[in-house]
Amino acid sequence: MATHYAYSGPIDCTQEPNVNNVKDKMVIVTGGSHGIGAVYARTLVQAGAYVMIGDLDTKSGEALAGTLQEGRVFVSRCDVNSWDEQVKLFDEAISRSPTGRVDAVVVNAGIATTDGIFADDSEQDYPTKPSVRILDVNLIGGMYTIKLALYHFRRQYRRDLAAGKEASDTSLIIQSSMAGYLDMPGSLLYAASKFGLRAAMASLRHTTPQHRTRVNLIAPWFINTGMIPEHFMDLIASKGIAWASVQDAAGALIAIIANPLVNGRSFAVVPRKWAPRGYLDIDQDDLKEGDRLGEWQGLLLSLGDELANLN
Numbered sequence: 001m002a003t004h005y006a007y008s009g010p011i012d013c014t015q016e017p018n019v020n021n022v023k024d025k026m027v028i029v030t031g032g033s034h035g036i037g038a039v040y041a042r043t044l045v046q047a048g049a050y051v052m053i054g055d056l057d058t059k060s061g062e063a064l065a066g067t068l069q070e071g072r073v074f075v076s077r078c079d080v081n082s083w084d085e086q087v088k089l090f091d092e093a094i095s096r097s098p099t100g101r102v103d104a105v106v107v108n109a110g111i112a113t114t115d116g117i118f119a120d121d122s123e124q125d126y127p128t129k130p131s132v133r134i135l136d137v138n139l140i141g142g143m144y145t146i147k148l149a150l151y152h153f154r155r156q157y158r159r160d161l162a163a164g165k166e167a168s169d170t171s172l173i174i175q176s177s178m179a180g181y182l183d184m185p186g187s188l189l190y191a192a193s194k195f196g197l198r199a200a201m202a203s204l205r206h207t208t209p210q211h212r213t214r215v216n217l218i219a220p221w222f223i224n225t226g227m228i229p230e231h232f233m234d235l236i237a238s239k240g241i242a243w244a245s246v247q248d249a250a251g252a253l254i255a256i257i258a259n260p261l262v263n264g265r266s267f268a269v270v271p272r273k274w275a276p277r278g279y280l281d282i283d284q285d286d287l288k289e290g291d292r293l294g295e296w297q298g299l300l301l302s303l304g305d306e307l308a309n310l311n
């Protein structure tokens with residue numbers, strides 16, 4: 001893999017991924033007890049990986065683990081909004097990993113509740129202080145996960161080099177959403193959290209290859225999970241809008257982890273009428289020929305590593 005990101009067009013997502021490349025990897029999945037995260041965990045184990053789930057709901061995580069090969073799924077009680085609990089999650093993953101390494105981290109835990117910023121309280125004499133829990137969980141919690149993934153991936157890289165070994169591939173997969181790309185009226189906090197995570201991917205993809213870490217995004221269209229409230233489901237159904245499949249989200253995850261050449265890309269998970277395998281490279285995170293912002297982006301990137309190292 002190149003040590004810097006360079007755009008070379010979208011990844012062909014019509015090919016069967018080489019699942020052998022996922023075998024025996026230790027993968028952390030936050031929010032892995034339910035919904036998309038649970039299917040990620042199941043699919044990873046079926047591909048021969050080890051999974052450490054970090055979730056508020058350990059009971060459901062343990063129940064899921066009970067249905068899968070013994071000794072492959074571990075569950076840690078973790079509120080992603082707690083730095084200390086996330087530190088513990090990573091420590092547990094390392095102690096459970098047969099190689100003592102973490103190979104991939106999936107920043108998945110997220111919530112979608114009513115939006116207190118958008119809520120109209122103009123009939124009241126005073127505004128209600130809004131909850132920003134969506135940002136706390138999706139964005140701040142996600143940033144903690146990203147920080148810890150980078151910390152451990154960089155340490156593993158240093159250890160490999162010190163031992164005179166070729167550094168291993170490590171992978172950070174960030175769960176954004178179509179709400180990170182499309183206008184979502186009424187969902188300021190949720191959209192801001194998913195745009196924010198997308199920004200993290202775009203920023204990181206230029207530097208992580210230096211320690212052999214790849215960073216990619218998954219951006220699902222609507223998937224029928226417990227996160228979607230009933231009235232929202234009814235609205236989608238009433239308009240005849242198709243769902244994306246949770247299995248195809250797992251297909252996208254496997255395709256990213258299995259291919260050591262995929263870095264800096266975003267895979268949309270969409271209904272199969274839009275993509276044969278239910279996911280495709282959305283190809284919206286790179287400025288194209290003639291784009292007005294291209295020159296400015298070029299100037300920023302010409303500052304090279306010195307810009308990143310100002311930190």
Ligand SMILES: NC(=O)c1ccc[n+]([C@@H]2O[C@H](COP(=O)([O-])OP(=O)(O)OC[C@H]3O[C@@H](n4cnc5c(N)ncnc54)[C@H](O)[C@@H]3O)[C@@H](O)[C@H]2O)c1
Binds near residue numbers: 228
């Ligand atoms: N379902 C969709 O349509 C859809 C679309 C785009 C993106 N997403 C994203 O996919 C991710 C998973 O969503 P889902 O649909 O599977 O939701 P879900 O509600 O089915 O599952 C979310 C999981 O996260 C856990 N969780 C919630 N808060 C947590 C916290 N503070 N710390 C640790 N774990 C926590 C829950 O216990 C649960 O296991 C989210 O980031 C969501 O924003 C979902």
